Each structure stands twice: as C-alpha cells, then as structure tokens.
Amino acid sequence: MWRKPTEAKPSSKAPTAPATTSVPAKPQEPTAVSVQPSPPAPATAATTSTATPAPIVASAVPPIAPPVPVASAVAPAISAGTSTISQGLKIRGEITGMSDLVVEGETQGKIRLANGRVTVGASGRVNADIDAREIVINGTVHGNLKAAESVRLGPNSHVEGSILTRRIGIDDGARLRGNVEMTRAGEAVTAEEPAVAAPAARAASASSSEE
Amino acid sequence: MNWTAKARLGTAPATARVKPGPVVSVPPRANVRVSNGMKEFLWLISDIDRGRVLDLGPVWQSTINFFIERGYRISTEDLLRAWKDFLSTEEERLRQAPVGGNGSERVSQAALADKFLETALQYPEESYHGVLAWDLFDYFDAELMTRVMARIFKILCPGGAVLGLFHSRPPDRFHRYRLADEQSIELLPAPTLAVHARVFQNREILDSFGQFRTSKTFVGRDQIREGLFLK
Secondary structure, three states: OOOOOOOOOOHHHOOOOOOOOOOOOOOOOOOOOOOOEOOHHHHHHHHHHHOOOOOOOOOOOOOOOOOOOHHHHHOOOOOOOEEEEOOOOEEEEEEEOOOEEEEOOEEEEEEEEEEEEEEEOOOOEEEEEEEEEEEEEOOEEEOOEEEEEEEEEOOOOEEEOOEEEOEEEEOOOOEEEEEEEEOOOOOOOOOOOOOOOOHHHHHHHHHHHHO | OOOOOOOOOOOOOHHHHHOOOOOOOOOOOOOEEEOHHHHHHHHHHOOOOOOEEEEOOOOOHHHHHHHHHOOOEEEEOOHHHHHHHHHHHHHHHHHHOOOOOOOOOOOOHHHHHHHHOOOOOOOOOOOEEEEEEEOOHHHOOHHHHHHHHHHHHHHEEEEEEEEEEEEOOOOOOOEEEEEEEOOEEEEEEOOOOOOOOOOOOHHHHHHHOOOOOEEEEEEOOOOEEEEEEEO
C-alpha cells in the first residue's frame, strides 16, 4: 500500500541547457535618469570584486546535478561602460540604457539594461523591478528580477520578488521571498504569469506610493 | 488512516521498486538524515506538471536546483526569520511609542499573529501543490501556529501536501534544513532564530491538522517526526 515509485520524473523538464544564446543588442533607449558614468577601470574592479565567483553552495553534499556555473556571469561584459549610483545617492524613475550599472545607493522605479549587468552592492537598496542580462545582488531588492542570462544572490543579499532567469546562483545566507522560475536556452525571458503574487512587487509598489 | 489520495496503478512491480538503485548520491553524514516524509511528499506531487512548491525555510541553491531540474516552480519564504524580524520591529515600535499614547497598548499573541499574517504568507488560494514547512510549527506559539496552518491550508491546491517536522524533545540546537536528494535532508546548524516553543504529542499534531484530508507521521531515529498532510 505504501510502495514508492522508483521511476524518475522525465528529465526533459530540466532547464539546464548550456547558456549559449546571447541577447541581441537593442538600440539604445533614452535614459530617463542619467547617471554619471564612472571611469571604467575602478568601476569594473568594484564590480568584479562583488561578483567574484564564490562557491555556489558551501556544502559537502553534492547537489543532484551540479549547479550551472553562474561564475560565468561575471565574465567581462560588452557594454559601453559601467555607471555607478554611489552610496548616499537616491534616484527615482526609470533607468534604461546599454551600460552596466552598480547600485550602492538607493533607486526606486524601474531598471532596464537589456544588455548590461546590474550589480546591487552591499549598501544598495533597490525598490524596482530589474530587467538586465545579468543581475548580481549583494544588497536589498524589493522587486522582480528578470535576467536573460543569470542571477546571483550573494550571501548578504535580501530579495523580495520573483526571479526569472536561465541560471541562478544562490550563496548561503541569501534571503529570498518570492518565486524562482527558470527559462531555457532560446526561450524568451518573459514572465509567464505571476499567479503567485510576488510579495515584493506589492511591497515595492506600496513603498513607491508612500512617497 | 485512509491514504488513498493518489492512485498507484500502473506502476512497476514492487520488486523493481524496492530494489536499491545507484541514484542515492549523498554519502552518509552525521548531519544528513534519511527522510521518508520527503520521499513521500515528492511522490505525491510527482504527477503534477509544473507543480508549484512553497519552501518556508531559507533559500538554498541545492533545494532550488532540485525542484527546478524536475520542472517545478518554487517559491521561498523564510517564515521563521520573517516572524523574528516582525517581532523585532514590533518591539522597537512599542519601545518608541509614547507612554499612554497609541501603540503602547498591550499586544496579545493573537493580535500579533494577525498582524504578522497581514504581510506574510500572502498567496492566492489554492496556488501551491506542496509546502515544505520544515520545523516551523514547533517554534510558533499556539495562536500563530493555528493561523499559519489555516493559511497554508488555504493556499494549497486540493490534493496538495504539507511536510512538517516535529521534535519529540527540545532540540539541542537550532537547525535549518535543505534538501540533499530525493530522500535525504541536510541539517545545518544555525544561530538560533527562535526558541523551541513546545513538543507536540502525535495526537496534538493530528488534531491540529484536522482539516486536512489525511495525514501520516514518520518517526526518525533522531527523534524528529515528519508529518505529511494531504488536503
């Protein structure tokens, strides 16, 4: 009566196809909020340090299948440069463009860098949905994350919102409240449905309406 | 106990099923426990195409990978940490409230639980096929536990399952849990987030989950009981 099936579920559902597609570069959109581009060298160094490929899970137990190496997400990105929202700076509105972005301050609104990498630093606080090629979180985000390639949650990250991406890396200590959904190679990164309400989205909208 | 929620027809012969295969990838370790409850939980949700699972513990890469690779959609909400954060915020609010003014009133456990659940566990009804509660219930007071159970019941689809852990004695230390494989749970020592509130008797557990259709308890050698409840 209590026999357990041994047959494994079809593995065809596993979205583990190698990441080979690249997001076609979109024409540069008008940037609603201009951020001061910083010199590439220091900014890149800072970004690299925050996104250094850490062990995805510090565990002696091997996972069922090896996690997709999100470390590749920190490979140098082809972009116009890196912009930084420094600590102490607050920006409200929509941020769009082609460059990479490092957020160490606070942003509210929307971040869309279709071909760029968004890094939320340890002191960064984002109340916005983020849509980018790569997303690295080390701070706090209230909003949905949509990445064409990868999302990495650092050990001190705190995310409230849904994640939609092809690859995900989660360090021990990361905090996430929301859905995780994976897309497969070649699949458009479009949110299928937020059938399960993203609490973060509500939180973000609530906080933005407060101000 | 009636546990006929899922037809087991058309499966392979029993001899094939009980034969140990080479799939167990986790070497025996002190902090890994075999979980029959998890095995049963996974079996119960295995037929659902792109099923939804809610993990009420901290987010772990291995747990996320496990479900994603099997085609599930997974959500996480660390309810115990959220409860702790909520209590800290409330404590701070009360501390700063002027004496005799609004906010300095005595707060009942029931009121706290209601307020907490205004922001926590906010999901549409019948939106999940499985909920991993780990050892949440042992750490909640009775008021919150009752409400959380009721909320979980609401957000579960008919036929959905909840897996909860219950200690037979107060645990020596606080652990978080993550999935190691289909039948193993890894216990990770962690800083204490909450004090173990109570030890449930089996009857109390069954009574608490009375609104669920069926339930089953697995007792481990480590004095942790796994309760599996089916809506």
